[in-house]
Amino acid sequence: MGRDRATLADVARRAGLSKTAASMVLNGREGTRLSAEAHQRVFAAAEELGYRPNIAARSLRTRKTATIAFVSDIVATTRFAGGLIRGALDAARERDHVLLITETQGDAAFEQYAIEAILDRQVDGVIYAAMATRRLVVPPAILGGPVVLLNATSSTQLPCVLPDDRGAGATVAEALLAQGHRDRIALIGRNRQKERDPEISLAAEARLDGIRDTLAAAGVTLLTEVFCPEWRPEHGYAATRTLLSRPERPSAIICMNDRLAFGAYQALGESGLTIPDDLSVISFDDDPIASWLRPGLTTAALPHEQMGRRAVELLLDGEGQGPALVPMPLRRRRSITAPAG
């Protein structure tokens, strides 16, 4: 890998100058009194030799590696994680940085390995990411340098990037109100554990709050709320069957995430009900399946790519970059319409 590369000494020699001169010119140092001609010669020599600095050598002196560590619990290998990484990758590239990725899998030994690997390589900063939006404990060892939390908060005073779940709740509620839904809106996916334990999820409570407040402002309350032990399709399926067994049928169902909505679609299909004519469905996340469903599922999208970007921006450009609460845009598809009758 990369033998025979021209070194700074080669460039200097070819330009007929010292390493010092070459280094200063190539780094665009201000206040140096090197002649315009010297600049020319160095640039020409570097160009001709295809010179690229050796980052290891440079970082030995400067302690900068142009490398960011992306540490996640398990996010990197999850279907949702892609966007997070891609956004971070893009933003890093724009700033001439590169991403070192590690995964702790929630395992203390793996986390230890990840931290040591990172420290050994003197990364410029760490993005500490979680799969599910939640509160976590940051290992003190990495606090020696800049850290940004991605999709997570902690009790320490660290900058963090979160999706605006509360705003998404409001958005979803507004979308239904705008279609004329009022007192027959049901919700599936209530989950005491998720709502109460911030180490599991910050999303659940925030979404719920956004929904409730917005409906309340319009003088509306939820028709009913169905609890689910988890947020997977089978639970959405079961919850929807429960819902349909009750005397008053809702005009719309809000699902706490798309996997639940997927289960709801299955249950509604089996019951011979048509979406959205018999019943509107709306949800959160914008999982890839949302666009595969028939009809397409209207859902508030987790802005993973934006979040990944923002994390890098926060880390490298400092705090001035703006809000760390990233809005969740509504993806409008065909699953909601005005209530029948």
Place this chain on the structure above:
Amino acid sequence: MGRDRATLADVARRAGLSKTAASMVLNGREGTRLSAEAHQRVFAAAEELGYRPNIAARSLRTRKTATIAFVSDIVATTRFAGGLIRGALDAARERDHVLLITETQGDAAFEQYAIEAILDRQVDGVIYAAMATRRLVVPPAILGGPVVLLNATSSTQLPCVLPDDRGAGATVAEALLAQGHRDRIALIGRNRQKERDPEISLAAEARLDGIRDTLAAAGVTLLTEVFCPEWRPEHGYAATRTLLSRPERPSAIICMNDRLAFGAYQALGESGLTIPDDLSVISFDDDPIASWLRPGLTTAALPHEQMGRRAVELLLDGEGQGPALVPMPLRRRRSITAPAG
């Protein structure tokens, strides 16, 4: 990040020995004539100081960085990619290495950036991965060091890791034959472009071959084959409708991937047909939705995690590691049964 770290000089001083001695002891060099007592002192000092070597400094001298570059076209941020990365991450950790991840997005400028970033950082090797199993052109610049192709081949003589799509085709066909399906097996997802152009997909033709050969060996031929412009749910939906509009209804449908199968489920559901009683469905990939469908979809799984592992093993441990064709195990769920009537 990591200031105040003890250096080798610190360790040597505390042990009352030279840097040379400390270095040799810590690297477990054979043939050194340092006393057992000197060993003790060095280890003790390193322990007490929490010494960890600075990798940048070391690699300046040794040209080893304990870092592998994972370059992908777009795989890293795709729902499928997770396993590839996770497998690689795990195998890398076991060998005390770390992964530098970059994405080219199929863009030449990005690829250039990725290559330079990699070369600048003197990685020990490169895993060059593709999202879809295909043939690709490896940029000559990275051929200076070890390279392994992941989910891809090239015209150059590089080691590569591929899923055994042909074997999977055989597995799928066998599963249907074992249930008693014979002359009413349909296939959806034929696609001339994918089958013919190895730069787009190696999977399509291989799967098809595996299916055909296995059926032929049992004296069976496909009832019908429906073409699809792409392998997305809507195409599976359309293809299935086409299939159902024909006079002879199949007893089983083989879908070329799970997304097509998802579309097939939708179409079958609309037609009031029950899976698997009216019709068996079987497929390839083991996309997460396969387990979410009702009934669960039986499918030959892409062994992404295994593939990612194997790539690192091939890169670091050499070629002796065994076959680069990774078997695709059949995930048996409830979507196939014996044909009705």
Place this chain on the structure above:
DNA sequence: ATGCTCTGCTAAATCAGTTTAGCGACGAGG
């Protein structure tokens, strides 16, 4: 006493950069 080998260890070079301190030439001012 001399030469030889072996043991146990170290000084110094090296990797490829950045950075500090300062040198020689030249012109201006006193």
Place this chain on the structure above:
DNA sequence: CCTCGTCGCTAAACTGATTTAGCAGAGCAT
């Protein structure tokens, strides 16, 4: 004529490891 400041540039130190070359002392044979 001497001093001073500026200009344009360079030597050498430094970063933290590995590695080469070799030194001092002990033991042994001659």
